[in-house]
Amino acid sequence: MDTRPGDDLIDRIRTHPGDDAVVGPAANDLLDELYAGYPVENLGRLIHSNDAASVKTGAWLLSELGERAAPLMTEIPALLGHPLLYVRFFAVEVVLTNAADGPVIARTLNLSQDPEPAVRWKVLRFLAAATTDQLAAGVPHLPAGHIRTLTEWLIHQETEQANPREIIERLDADDLTTRLFAAAAAARLSGKDPALLERAADTETEEIRSFALERLRSSR
Structure with missing residues (x-):
């Protein structure tokens, strides 16, 4: 029986010979197949x-597919809690680019306390880029406490009058x-007050620091 190119690529990735491990030629070829219509659901095999x-x-x-990753959104909670930091890192990106529900957003917000700096950096990008509706959807699913309070504060910076001095104090x-x-908050308000991001x-x-410098470079 003939197999689809995508099936062959998945088999090749699963055996990961040589440089095809993680993000190699087979992975890039599979991404092309996914954009060409190969079913996203088949990534469940990986x-x-x-x-x-x-x-x-x-x-x-999944992180490279943007909204095309939607069919596998039910898998994202497990990936956000995966023991491999690499997996958690890219799962956050999937949440940002899809219409995730409140519980998934709450899990993403909780990763702001992840032990790995790379994951916290990715969550910081999520916090800066998520819509206020996305952030608000996660709030009811957070327990009363520090992260819920901070998320409500972050939303408040855009829905009410922001307090630049308070943002600077919190940066310290x-x-x-x-x-x-x-x-x-500094990134979300940088269009009005770039000095906040410079302070960050x-x-x-x-x-x-690396996040703020990246944002400053991209705005120039």
């Missing part, structure tokens, strides 16, 4: 694999999560 490289590749492919807070949300770029926290 993300449910016992092989770490295959799961990483599946997560990366002892608590890392508070600083992340403050950096997101001066922080000693690497994920905040």
Whole structure:
């Protein structure tokens, strides 16, 4: 029986010979097949694999598909809680580019306290780019506490009059999560007050500094 090119590529990725592991030629070819109409649902063979490289590749492919990843949104909660930081990192991107429901957004917001700086950096990008409706959808699914309070504060910066001095004070807070949300507020308001993002770029926290510098470069 003839197989579709996408099926062959998935088999090749699962055996990951040589440089085809994670993001190699086979993964890029499979991405082309997915954009050409190969069913996204077939990526379940990768993300449910016992092989770490295959799961990483599946997560990366989903992050590259934008709204085309929608058929596998039911898989995202598990990927957000995956033990591999690489998988969590790209799962956050999938949430940003799709109409995720409130519980999934809440799980994403909770990753602002992830132990891995790379994942926190990705969540910071989510906090800066998500719509207020997306953020608001997650609030009811967060327990009363620090992250819920910070999310409500972040929404308030756009729905009410922002307080630049308060944002700067929070950028200097002892608590890392508070600083992340403050950096997101600085980015969201940078069109009106770029000095806030410049202040974020001066922080000693690497994920905040690199994020702010990237945003400043892209705005020039």
